[in-house]
Amino acid sequence: MSGNLAFKRTRIAPTPSGYLHLGNAFSFAITVALAQQTGARIFLRIDDLDRERVRREYIEDIFETLDYLELPWDEGPKNYNEYETIYSQIHRLDLYHEALHSLRERDLVFACDCSRLDVLRRDAQGVYSGTCRKKKLPLGGVAYNWRLDTLAENTLAIRGLDGNTQYTILPTSMRYFVVRRKHGAPAYQLASVIDDVHYGVDFVVRGADLWESTLAQHYLANVQGYMGFLNSIFFHHPLLKSNSDSKLSKSAGATSIKYLREQGKTKAEVYQMIGHMLGLKHPISSWEELTP
Incomplete structure (x- = not known):
């Protein structure tokens, strides 16, 4: 970590x-440790826009896990009722749609009717090549995604915790990324940027697997002129791996904190x-005791 950094x-x-799971716990723990070292307040944000996958027990599990591991936070919901009535992302839909309207007014998005299967048929790696960019499909069509037109190769400057700035461009895998999903729901990349801007986040800690998301979000912030986001510091921590050297996932029941609690594991264990x-x-x- 460079110098005596301090964050809001x-x-x-x-x-x-x-x-x-354990990977989530590690990410939260390293965030809390770094916040303590840099004086940053910790905001709990629950990313719940994918309503089809959200279940109350999963949200309750967030609070139970943080309490069990004695991971503190300063702002945001303290329980399910506060989350539901004040802090759910559905209460910020106006902010997301305002940003989408801005992108539409400046002709920076296009409608796309390609499914994930369509994209995979054209590219085995799932890289979208801009197939619908020139189709001029109506943006008012409810069955279409909105994709950001990323044809311009903007230089992205990512400021790191070590004091260095990494200059790069948007990777091929993130070209024309989705900012609005079918039927009008804001997509993750857009909502995450808007939330960080809205809450004044100036220090982002996330897993190394989200590096390309960081680049996509910087591209969007460049387009929108979100200087606070562009000036933020980013730290990408290593991922926890299973014995098979694969990334942990929420489907891996044996590494879920809920399972470990039920097995009688202590916080220290x-x-x-x-x-x-x-x-x-x-x-x-x-x-x-975690030291990045």
């Missing part, structure tokens, strides 16, 4: 699409598991 606010941003998976030479038993 960071965030923990789980998605309630399953029970949280969970942190020891995380330390072991990270290959740390010294045992840890709390988030305070």
Whole structure:
């Protein structure tokens, strides 16, 4: 970490699409540890726009996991009722649609009727090549995604916690990324940027697997002129891997915090598991002992 950095606010941003696992716990813990070191307040943001996958028990699990692991946060919901009545992303839909309207007015989005299967048929890696860009499909069509026109190769400057700035361009895998899903729901990349701007987040901690999302979000912030987001500091932490060296997922029941709690694991034992998976030479038993 470079110098005596100080930040206003960071965030923990789980998605309630399953029970949280050890990888989520590590990401939250490293966020809390870095917040303590840099004076940042911690905002709890629950990314719940994918309403078809949201279940109350998954949201309750977020609060139970944070409490169980003694991970503090300063702002945001403290329980399910506060989440539902004040902090759910559905209460910020006007902000997302305002941004979408701005992109539409400046002719920066186009409608796309390609399904994921269509994209995979054209490219085995699932890279979208801009098939619908010149079709001029109506943006008012409810069955169409809106994609950002990323034809311009804007230079992206990502400021890191080490004091260095990495200059790059949008990767092929993120070309023409979706900003509005079919039937009008804002997409993750757009909503995440808007939320960070809205809540004044200036320090983002996330897994290394979200590097390309960071680039997509910087591209969008460039287009929209969100200088606060562009000047934020980003830290991409390593991922926890299973014994098979694969990324942990919410479908991996044996690594879910809920399962470990039910098996009688203590908080200290969970942190020891995380330390072991990270290959740390010294045992840890709390988030305070994590040193990025």
